[in-house]
Amino acid sequence: MPITVQNSNSTVEDIVARLTEAVHEHKVQPGTKLREDEVGEIFGVSRTLVRQALHTMEHSGLVTIERNRGAFVAKPTLKEAREVFEARALLEPQTAHAAALRTTADDIAALERHIENEHRAIEREQAGLALKLSGDFHLEIARIADQKIVEGFLHQLISRSSLVIALYWRRRNALCESNAHHALVKALRDRQADEAEELMKQHLLDLLTQLDLRERPSGPTSLRDVFS
Amino acid sequence: MPITVQNSNSTVEDIVARLTEAVHEHKVQPGTKLREDEVGEIFGVSRTLVRQALHTMEHSGLVTIERNRGAFVAKPTLKEAREVFEARALLEPQTAHAAALRTTADDIAALERHIENEHRAIEREQAGLALKLSGDFHLEIARIADQKIVEGFLHQLISRSSLVIALYWRRRNALCESNAHHALVKALRDRQADEAEELMKQHLLDLLTQLDLRERPSGPTSLRDVFS
DNA sequence: TAGGCATAAATTGTATACAATATGATTTAC
DNA sequence: GTAAATCATATTGTATACAATTTATGCCTA
Structure with missing residues (x-):
């Protein structure tokens, strides 16, 4: 299903933001082709x-571009999926x-306030929005840490x-991680740096166990992917 | 001084590679404007x-693009410089x-073989090349670790x-870090993972102490930078 | 002479036109 | 009837043309 919005005079940043949002909220599936026209x-x-x-989106890992073939919403392999969370485990506790x-x-x-919004999204069963907000929460912590590069x-x-x-994701419906976020905020407020670090480490591990990163990924979109 | 090579029919990758090389080898100074034509x-x-x-080079942090003003070789601030090495210290020991x-x-x-080349570059006082090779050495280790994202x-x-x-860089002439690289290779060969991790951590600290990241950066290229 | 204003030149931003490649349908050979 | 080859179409790759913006120049005024 194509994105149904029809704007005009958008900037590059707009396009990136809107497409990114669509991907984040799972409105476009991994593997979907994004034709330029x-x-x-x-x-x-x-x-x-x-x-x-x-x-831009290719550089941020959300899109894959194949020469002369076009752009596709990225489709992380099992290995890449693991690497994503390994890398987060390296960076975020320190952050x-x-x-x-x-x-x-x-x-x-x-x-x-952010956690409030997350709760609200979960209550209203807006899974996509809740997921996006959850990610933003982590980014917000990095912003507070004032580490631009990380x-x-x-x-x-x-x-x-x-x-x-x-x-x-193993169980699509269950999305109840906001307790961890709340505990993190408490540690931040109390200046418990070591505690915050440990909570973050544990939070990422919890996320990881909710993913099914042991077995094979779902089938490829095109046979070409198999033999490339 | 402009780059003196005059090719034709280059690909985007060529341009990135050549420009990157020129920056790596300090043939173009930070702050230099890169006009499109x-x-x-x-x-x-x-x-x-x-x-x-x-x-592409903007996304990799080597170039800064200002809207309607053009592209410039990036000029890391003191804070960014520190962050670069902090981030490396987070990632590379584990790598x-x-x-x-x-x-x-x-x-x-x-x-x-790589270390051989580094030695040769240092002997011949090709400081730019030596620096580039030194960086490639670290990348090679990440490649061996098979962690694409990191x-x-x-x-x-x-x-x-x-x-x-x-x-x-404090003392431009002194560039004698290849001992550390050699020790690292030894640890890798002997499968001494903890040892390799510790050596890398120490190596990055050594690099950091050779930089002068305590005082003010050198003056800006244009006054505009001061008041922006 | 210094400052400000108007104008001209240079440079970047965006759209369009054309070239190269891939994709899909049709035909042809066996 | 299947497979390969050929052509037509669709899509991406690159160059060019034009618009918008910035930067430089010269003129005027105080």
Whole structure:
């Protein structure tokens, strides 16, 4: 199903944001082809800007571009899926630690509002939105830690996590991780850096166990993928 | 001084590679403006491909693009410089550990040849080349560890490291770190994963102490940078 | 002479046109 | 009837043309 919105005069950033949102909320499946004309028509811009947007998304790992064949929503393999969470496990605990040492009252307030939104999304069974907000929560912590470069990496990793979850999530309905987020905020507020680090590590492990990263991925979209 | 090579029919990858090499070897200074038609003329392609190349390099942190103003060789601030090495310290020790568990005899041979080349470059006082090879050595270890995502991040970090070194290196002439690389290869060959991890951690600390990341960066290229 | 304004030149931003490649349908050979 | 080859179509790759913006130049005024 194509995206049903029809804008015009969008900027590259708009296109990236809208497409990213669609992927994050699982409105487009991994493997979906993104034709340049089609995307351009939807957003009311020429292929030039679409190409820029698609290249940007390729660099963030959300899109795969095959020469002369086009752009596709990325489809992480089992191995890549594991690597995403391994990399997050390397970066995020330390980020939580650093964030705890720098958090302001405003930051805490923003995080708590954020968790409110997450709860609301879960209550209303807006799974896609809840997932996106959950990712944003992690990014917000990186922002508080004031580590721009790591934040950029996390941006990529969390984007990819969304794809991984779309492909490998075990029980689609259950999504009840907000307790972990709440505990994290508490540790940040109390400046318990070590505690925050440990909570984050555990939180990521919990996420990982909810994924089915032991068996084979679902079938490929095209036979070509098998023999490439 | 402009790059003096004049090719034609280059691909985007060529342009990225050549420009990256020039930056790595400090043939173009941080802050240098990269005009699109100038680069296009040098490589014999239209602005279309140049733009793609510059955007790619922006994503890898080597180039900064300001809207309507153009592309510049990135000029890491003191804070960014520190963050680069902090991020490397988070990723690389674990990478070395993982590499030690997977290294083959061929890998060891390749690494030893690599160190040979580094020595040769240092002997011939080709500082730029030596620096590039040193970075490649670290990337090679990530490749051996078979961690694609972390390898991608390291690619960015090592690129940026080159800029950092260009700006903040204390003693330009001294470049004698190959002992550390040799010790690392030894640990990898002997499957001493913990040892390799520790050596890498120490190696990165040594690099950091050779940088002058305590004081102010050198003056900006344009006054505009000061007040932006 | 210094500052500001208008104008011209240079440079980047975006759309379009054409070329190259891949995809799919039809034909042809066996 | 199947498989290979051929052609037509669709899609991406690259260059060019034009628009928007910035930067530089010269003129005017105080």
